[in-house]
Amino acid sequence: MVREEEVEFTAMRAQGPGGQNVNKVSSAVHLRFDIRASSLPESVKERLLAMPGRRVSKDGILILKAQSARSQEQNRALALARLEALVEEASQVQAVRKPTKPTYGSKRRRLEGKSIRSELKAGRGKVRE
Secondary structure (H helix, E strand, O other): OOOHHHEEEEEEOOOOOOOHHHHHOOOEEEEEEEOOOOOOOHHHHHHHHOOOOOOEOOOOEEEEEEOOOOOHHHHHHHHHHHHHHHHHHHHOOOOOOOOOOOOHHHHHHHHHHHHHHHHHHHOOOOOOO
16 A cells, blocks of 8 residues: 555664664664655545654654564564554544434433432431421
């Protein structure tokens, strides 16, 4: 769905444990995807730009960081898969909820429960002679 030429990858050193390898090799990947300049449909672009969190910058660039794998190629593939998942999620249109009225039976059950509770509480008062 996302074209390879619309995505920019930057290699960097990964954080966290990993011994000597983590200090020498640039295996982590920053994926940058310009939402506004992409070939996605306008509705998908709007939903991606409206995503909560700090992944989308003010300029409309989606930034993902992948560093869980040991090799740069695996991290590139992971970042691309996460981007595809986000685009797929944004392309799903939420069904509009149609409000419904409560049924006659549910209204009756609610009112019966209220009357039972009312009688119970009324019986807790002081006894008068």
